[in-house]
Amino acid sequence: MKRLQTAAVTLLFLNSAAAAASSPWVETPGGGVRLVALPAAADGSMRAMLDIRLNDGWKTYWRDPGGSGIPPSLAVAGAELVSVGFPAPKRLGDAENHYIGYDGSVRLPLKLAKAAGGAITATVFLGVCKDICIPVQAELTVDASGESFTNPLEETAIAEAEATLPRGAGDGFRPLSGRWAADGKSVTVRFEAPADGPVPDVFLSGSSTFEFGAAGPVRRDGAAFVAEVPVLHRPKVFDLGKDPIRLTVRAGERTMESPLAIE
Template identity: 85%
Template sequence: MKRLQTAALALLFINSAAAAATSEWVETPGGDVRLVALPASDDGSVRAMLDIRLHDGWKTYWRDPGGSGIPPSIAVSGAELLSTGFPAPKRLGDEATHYIGYDKPVRLPLTLGKATGEAISATVFLGVCKDICIPVQAELTVDASGESFANPLEETAIAAAEASLPQGASDGFKPLDGRWAADGKSVTVRFAAPADGAMPDVFLSGTSGFEFGAAAPARREGEAFVAEVPVLHRPKVFDLAKDPILLTVRAGDRTMESPLAID
């Protein structure tokens, strides 16, 4: 793949509105996107998802793409966006250019607050890449006014998206500790993970302006695994007690995500 830089290609901005709990697909050269939402639960919250249907050979980025790429951006109107879920990503690219993302269709579960009107809209900005990267912007709208019964296909799709998210920490698969390098340009991460199969893949992400690079290959040290993760940007002011850094690990067909304590 060529060096991943945003191509000087026209920004794709398409308005998609549908009087249903699923928006129309917004079609692009590299992939299609839609918004799916279920009827509000008893407390008024709404389970939803951003459905990204990548075309063969195309890729898109994780929430921290590793210094090269466009992290997905989702802004919601008509309801508060409470959380966005991301399945565990993959390390992509070549020896010269590493980045972090997805090379197959991916669904991002969303949790929304109570709808404030008859429609919920999501303004989405993401990058899809093959030999070039295309920035895609789409306005996706669903009707939130009257549906009281979930479409079984929509409910099944959102449940599958939620099930694809990493599990929380558990015995034998959990963060142990992290340590800043003396110059602050990397983090040494120690974690427990299943020992069968290939070495685990390690990813870090954070809020408050942190940016992390692609981790070096993990190695065994006693009963633990260790990996070095580059710090591409570390803000001058941050509060990890309030906004912790998340460790995401892929070990075979299992994935885990949990806050990482860093000394």
């Protein structure tokens, strides 16, 4: 997707409110979006998800779309947003206009804290794309103040969303090293992945001040795999100890995500 296509389309703002632990679907171009939340635990923690429904032929972006597109953003009122989970993405588009995202419906698990059990509103900004990319902003509200039990359908939906997240590093599927190029414009990534599967695909992501491109061809180097990942934007000041770069690898149906130590 070209940035000028994104900028040329008027922003859509949509609102929903519900006295339930699942907001109504807010219709968007090519699909819909809703917020689902389980009742708060005794310590105020809450499991939730952003449910993005896409019709055939529509797509949306990963947290780092690879230099072209709109990374999804989320702000929450009524609770503290601890984390947003992202399933491993795919490369989309063509050689000239490639980007990183999802070509089907996707659920993003959320971890919330300090939830008082009342109304929670998520303000969502994301891009949905077909021939052009359309930026969408929506307010999604759930009110779990009257919920004293967990709806089994909602609990199942959130558990299924959590199960789609990449697993952590383990034996035979883990990062080995990362190295900045001398000019800082790329990162060489070495990692282990299942050797009996398809050629792995590699994605890097960091804080909002970093921006990475689509990785080059993955090659074998002994027992390891190696890929070069373009750095499209690198801030002058950063602390990878506090906010590490994350390596996400897709090897067929298997996915892995782990912090990447970069020299």
